[in-house]
Every structure is written in structure tokens, then in C-alpha cells.
Amino acid sequence: MLTDKVRKGFLFLCFLVVIRIPFLAPYHTGSTREFVTKTEASNTISKIRPNGNHPGKWDPTNEIPKHFFKSLEKIARNLHYASVHARGLKTQVALKKATAEIKNLFGQLDISYRNITERGVTTPRTVCPEEYRGSKFGLNTSYEKGFERIPCNNSKPLSELVTVLILHRNSTESARDTVKDIQKIMPGVQTIIGLDRHLNKKEKSSIERDIPFIKCLGYTARTSEGQIWNDLLKKVRTEYVLIARDINIFDENVRLKRLIGVIEMVGVPIAGGATRDSLDGKWSLGCYQSGMRNYTLVYHEGYDESVQECVMCDCIDGPFVTRTKTLMAKMFDKKINGNGLFLDLFLRVGQENAVVCPDSMFHTRPKKVHASPLTWQSFVDKWKLYKLKFVPGPEILFKCNMKSKQKCTLKKNMLHHPCCLADIIVMLNHLTSTFETRVVDYQLCSGTLLGAVKLNSILPWDVDADIDYLRSNYSALNQFLPQLSFQEHSFQVMNIGKKDTTNFVLKSDISYWYVEIWAESRFTPTAFRTAMENYNGRSVKTMIRVNNVWVHAPFNPGLWARNRYGSEIYKHSQHWRTLGKNTSWGKYPMNDFLKCPEPGHHACLDNYKADGNLQFVDPVP
Incomplete structure (x- = not known):
């Protein structure tokens, strides 16, 4: 238990840290420092009830610098983030103790630590919100029900919201069947499909005439996969797009409105679902955390944080929905072929900018992660990697070609390759x-x-x-x-x-x-x-x-x-x-x-x- 003197000392120390360290609390350049009373602070941070009798509480007549509260919020959020992602046991223990001290400090100021550190969630803009009806609601349906959408006035049909992009490697007839499946569960939704063969104008017109809501592009073996996805993307006119990578069966489990709703509520640019291998039935969460340092890139399956029954990810190993403008701003790298194409995209989007909502499920025939370095070469060259490691999965080392452009040059203040x-x-x-x-x-x-x-x-x-x-x-x-x-x-x-x-x-x-x-x-x-x-x-x-x-x-x-x-x-x-x-x-x-x-x-x-x-x-x- 902390004594009052220790607690007051800690409060004063935090104040000094915030005042003295520039990157935590920049000085004001004007002659007068901005201040906020406790009453004013309650309007921007949390309700602060003055209580002069409580040891360690601020005197309600005192003025508190605005930047003190702003910096304190930053400290709390960063500390919470570190606590969520800490792996080492010693780090976890130390952060737990530090978090307890910050919570103590917030308690002295009557500020809600939870409100500051929790991810903000807003009402979805284009789909109706969901409501949980209780654990017995779906009992008779093998729990295919549980959450129901609340009627609202702002909901838009999927046909106005999303376009499906598919890169199809099978026959034209198989592509027809895929689009028919899409129309059964999502009537009117546009599908743009890439077929692995050259299409003349007559063939293209015939396919688009026979199958409603489809556009198709032909490509050859010489066209990079990134270029194909980019060509498909340029034809999208809806706000959202489903990158239907490796999907071979569409059914109600895709739940695209659920994924769009999460993007709008949580503020992440990408939302995906779990995958089920349509050949052997193996289900996978498909959420990975990534870490890149010292010429090594590691992917570890799992998550540290969840929100709205979805898990936060650095990379998704399956189909996903994203805003069209988000993907147009990034585009696929047309120079990368093979396994690294989507890994490259997620690295450029940034960490923790994706979620997987496992109640959304895609039937796929995923490509295997090849341990052969040749299948990764273009990706590895771009990111200057020596080792690629998947947990669980293979560890791939890349050979050193000292006579090529990889030849060693000494770079100051950087690690040796x-x-x-x-x-x-x-x-x-x-x-x-x-x-x-x-x-x-x-x-x-x-x-x-x-x-x-x-x-x-x-x-x-x-x-x-x-x-x-x-x-x-x-x-x-x-x-x-x-x-x-x-x-x-x-x-x-x-x-x-x-x-x-x-x-x-x-x-x-x-x-x-x-x-x-x-x-x-x-x-x-x-x-x-x-x-x-x-x-x-x-x-x-x-x-x-x-x-x-x-x-x-x-x-x-x-x-x-x-x-x-x-x-x-x-x-x-x-x-x-x-x-x-x-x-x-x-x-x-x-x-x-x-x-x-x-x-x-x-x-x-x-x-x-x-x-x-x-x-x-x-x-x-």
C-alpha cells in the first residue's frame, strides 16, 4: 500500500516529468502558459470531482496546465498499448505495476483510465447496428442466430456498397458458377473477375451478357498478380471492395455487412474473416502479428487485443473487405509475384490496421506457404530481408549473393546485413x-x-x-x-x-x-x-x-x-x-x-x- 507521502510524491514526479520533458509536453512559446481549471478539464477528459478532504487530491482552487492532462493521456495510452503487447514475463510484470501506478494517479484526479485507454467505437454509417439477444436466442438454430440488426434509416443495400474482385484460375464455366453463388446471397452486387487467359472482345461481351452483374478481364501468365489486382481495382465504383483471394465457394457465412460495420465502428481500414479449407474442412483464424528487425521478418499467428468480437491483426491470411480509396492509395506492388504480394500490402498499410471477425467465414483453397526462397525473392529484395519466419510454419533463409546488388557496403549507424x-x-x-x-x-x-x-x-x-x-x-x-x-x-x-x-x-x-x-x-x-x-x-x-x-x-x-x-x-x-x-x-x-x-x-x-x-x-x- 502506498503511503500518502509516496502517492503525493508520485503525483508531483509525474507533473515534473510532463513539464520538463519536451516530447511529452511541449512548452508554450507565448508569454502566458495555458491553464485549465478542474471544471474545464472535466469537459475534455473526464468528470473531475473536487474533494479537498481526500489526501493527495488536487485543491479545487488550483489551476492545472492543459498540457499536463494531454501528456498524461498520452502516457496512459502508450503504457496501455505496451501492456497489451508485452510478451516477456518480466516486461508484463513491470508494466502491470506501472499501469497500477497510473491508475492510482487517475484515481486521485477522478479520471477514468478505462475511458482513455479503450478503443473508441462509433455507430456504423452505412449499415444498421447489431444487438445481442441473449445466449438462449439462438439455441434452436445451433447458434446461427444471436445478434440481430436493429432497424435504422441509414442502411444501404450491399449492391450500392461493395464490389467483389476475384482472380480466377479455373475454367470460364467455373467462374460463371462462382458469380451465380454471389448473386444468390448478395443480389445485385457487382463482381469483377480476372480470368487466366486472353479474352477477345467477343468472348468478353458474351460472358458479361450471359451473366448479370459481372465484368471480366483476361490476363496471361506473363502478367504479374499485383498488376491483375490493380487492373480489377480500377474498375470499382463502390465505396467498399471485397478482395476475394482464394475463395472458391460463396455462402451466407461471408457476412459482408458485419465486416463493413466493424470498419465503420472501429475505424480500421481492413476487415476479414476466418477461413475454412473447402477441401479438408480445416478452419483457421488467419490473424497474424508481425515484427521486422535486423533483416528478419517474423509472423506469429494470434492476437493481443480484441474489439467488437473481432481480433486486431497486422496481417490477414484470407479474403478481406476494405475501403476502395484505401486500397487505391496503396495499390498492389506489380513487381512482386508469389507469396509476398499480400504481405507487402499489409506491411505498407501498417500494424494493427486490420481486424479478423471470426463469425465471418470464407470457404477457400489457400495456397501453401512455400519454404523455397525463390517464391519469395521479389518480396525479400524489396524489404531487404535475410530471414522470413512463420510461427507456426517454415523458417526461410535467403542465400547471400555477394557479387550482386546485395554486395556489402558499410552504412554508418546501421546493423550489418x-x-x-x-x-x-x-x-x-x-x-x-x-x-x-x-x-x-x-x-x-x-x-x-x-x-x-x-x-x-x-x-x-x-x-x-x-x-x-x-x-x-x-x-x-x-x-x-x-x-x-x-x-x-x-x-x-x-x-x-x-x-x-x-x-x-x-x-x-x-x-x-x-x-x-x-x-x-x-x-x-x-x-x-x-x-x-x-x-x-x-x-x-x-x-x-x-x-x-x-x-x-x-x-x-x-x-x-x-x-x-x-x-x-x-x-x-x-x-x-x-x-x-x-x-x-x-x-x-x-x-x-x-x-x-x-x-x-x-x-x-x-x-x-x-x-x-x-x-x-x-x-x-
Whole structure:
């Protein structure tokens, strides 16, 4: 239980935070700050009842800055959003405690936390609202009934509201049957259908004359799927459109008025339904959350939030209804073929801009998600991805073609592309395995060791790699120098402005990486001593993992790293050259990462905290 002093302190602290932090509460530029009394605040936020006797309540005579309430609302909404989407247990617990404090604060001000954080719902504009008639209403109909529409004056017939778009890969006769099914359940609704063959004017006229409310377009195998959908969309004249992807049977379960109503009530641009495979009967919710970071895109089936008996989604794996102007503003990418077409659309629409209402159901014959990288290539190239992961489903890795446009270029304040990172790992593996075969004593050093200690990898912002070797091994090393060069990687003496020729560098011709190899007269006393216990009579040197390669390290890597780099080494700081320093020996600032040159890109370093290593693994949507 919070004491009154603690509670008042928390209120005062919140006030200071709001006043002092510009992005939470901008200062007014005029000479007079805007204020609002508690009575005025009740008109814009919630009813605030003055109660001077309650400890911690504001004095009703006090004036409270308007921006205090606005910022407090923003804090509450963002905190609520984070609480809804938190995955980690520690994060959930911490956010639960923080939310409780904010609710406490709102209680002191008599503001409704729920009213501020709940999604707003309005009355539908073009369809009549629904009313639940109770759990026994649909008992005799196997619960095909339960919600009934309330009569209203603003309802429009579906024929004036929506157009159906279908990309049909079967026979013309099959297309006729599909349109007849549509007319049975939605009389007068226009259907625009794309047929997978060229149509001359006579054939097109014949089909449109024989089947009412149909328009058709022919296409060939050379026409991209995105281009076909765009051509169909351009012929739509209604406010809404149903993208009937993979549908092969239409019946009453599509419930288009329900989906249109939800779009209008909740304010989302897209609404879809569950799917039922018409061949094997398997039902699927088809709602996915997505997360893209560090050249990896993850889709996880499920939802975090619901509204109006629908679930919020980042991506829908099935047919959907949307406003025509929304889709016209985005259009399908005609350069993308195969599985990525709809994923690309939803990425551009934005997260949580779609709902699935599972009581609406579409009969489909969905295409399988192919694990072959070739079917995804155009999508992957556009979004610059290395890995695509579906949960449940396949994990797809894309090969690195270093000689193509994917060739590595170093970008400041951005993470290394996994293909570029793979090149330095290949270089390290080649060097260390050669050293071990030739019995040359070596160990990782500098930032390369620090990255291995912190991340079991190269630091994502590093610009080179470093290895020390014992100078006494120089003669042995000098005998096999030519063998250290390999395909597209050259080994040479390092030019450090001295006559010393015992330092070397291995450079890559296909990326920006190089490994510096430094001769040391001796390692620190503990660095290469044998383990205190010998295993089967042989000495054991410390090994550390860099991605999938185990290499030699100082005897106590953590101690070496701490003593080399000093305080707070497990927080992050960028490379000394990037920070404009002249040497690596000074103190490193543990601040946020520098501003990204491509704001919003999934590889921007400033997307990340300057602490922790789990954030650099596959994202959690």
C-alpha cells in the first residue's frame, strides 16, 4: 500500500516529468502558459470531482496546465498499448505495476483510465447496428442466430456498397458458377473477375451478357498478380471492395455487412474473416502479428487485443473487405509475384490496421506457404530481408549473393546485413583454424572479444576484427603466409608506419571487412595458462563462441573485457572511429545510438536500446 507521502510524491514526479520533458509536453512559446481549471478539464477528459478532504487530491482552487492532462493521456495510452503487447514475463510484470501506478494517479484526479485507454467505437454509417439477444436466442438454430440488426434509416443495400474482385484460375464455366453463388446471397452486387487467359472482345461481351452483374478481364501468365489486382481495382465504383483471394465457394457465412460495420465502428481500414479449407474442412483464424528487425521478418499467428468480437491483426491470411480509396492509395506492388504480394500490402498499410471477425467465414483453397526462397525473392529484395519466419510454419533463409546488388557496403549507424556478417565469420574461421593447425598461439582481442563476451557475435556496429598472436610464433607463421589468402580474400603485411613487419591484415574483396592480426611479445600471465585442472592429461585453453565458430580467448574473457574497457561494458557504445575519436583507448560514452541515415529502416541502430543482447535476436511481434 502506498503511503500518502509516496502517492503525493508520485503525483508531483509525474507533473515534473510532463513539464520538463519536451516530447511529452511541449512548452508554450507565448508569454502566458495555458491553464485549465478542474471544471474545464472535466469537459475534455473526464468528470473531475473536487474533494479537498481526500489526501493527495488536487485543491479545487488550483489551476492545472492543459498540457499536463494531454501528456498524461498520452502516457496512459502508450503504457496501455505496451501492456497489451508485452510478451516477456518480466516486461508484463513491470508494466502491470506501472499501469497500477497510473491508475492510482487517475484515481486521485477522478479520471477514468478505462475511458482513455479503450478503443473508441462509433455507430456504423452505412449499415444498421447489431444487438445481442441473449445466449438462449439462438439455441434452436445451433447458434446461427444471436445478434440481430436493429432497424435504422441509414442502411444501404450491399449492391450500392461493395464490389467483389476475384482472380480466377479455373475454367470460364467455373467462374460463371462462382458469380451465380454471389448473386444468390448478395443480389445485385457487382463482381469483377480476372480470368487466366486472353479474352477477345467477343468472348468478353458474351460472358458479361450471359451473366448479370459481372465484368471480366483476361490476363496471361506473363502478367504479374499485383498488376491483375490493380487492373480489377480500377474498375470499382463502390465505396467498399471485397478482395476475394482464394475463395472458391460463396455462402451466407461471408457476412459482408458485419465486416463493413466493424470498419465503420472501429475505424480500421481492413476487415476479414476466418477461413475454412473447402477441401479438408480445416478452419483457421488467419490473424497474424508481425515484427521486422535486423533483416528478419517474423509472423506469429494470434492476437493481443480484441474489439467488437473481432481480433486486431497486422496481417490477414484470407479474403478481406476494405475501403476502395484505401486500397487505391496503396495499390498492389506489380513487381512482386508469389507469396509476398499480400504481405507487402499489409506491411505498407501498417500494424494493427486490420481486424479478423471470426463469425465471418470464407470457404477457400489457400495456397501453401512455400519454404523455397525463390517464391519469395521479389518480396525479400524489396524489404531487404535475410530471414522470413512463420510461427507456426517454415523458417526461410535467403542465400547471400555477394557479387550482386546485395554486395556489402558499410552504412554508418546501421546493423550489418547478415550476409556481410557471414563474410567476417568466414574470415575468422579460416584464420583461426589455420593457426590452430599450424600451432600458432592466438587469441581474440579488442572489440572482437568484447562482442564475443556480450553477444557471442561480432558487435553489430563494429568495422573490423582483431586477433593477437605471440611474436615468438612469427617464424612459423611466416612460412605459411600464402596459405592465409583464399578466394576473394587477400593476406598482406599491415602498413602501420613502422618497420615492424610482424603485423598483418586479411582483407575481403567482396565486403568492407578486414581482420587485423597483431604480434604481441607476451600475453598476460593468465591469458594462456592452462586450466587449473587438466582433462585426460592435456591442457585446455579457453574458447569463446563467435556466431557458430569457437575460437581461442584470454583465460578469463569477462575479466579481460572489463579491465580493458572499464565501467558499464555490458551497455553499448559504437566504434571509436564512428564516434569521431582518435584512439580506442579512451573512455566510451554509454549513450543512445547515433541517428540513423535511413529513419524507419529495420536495421537502424537507434531502434535499439544501448543495453542488453536479446534485442539482437529474431524479433517478437
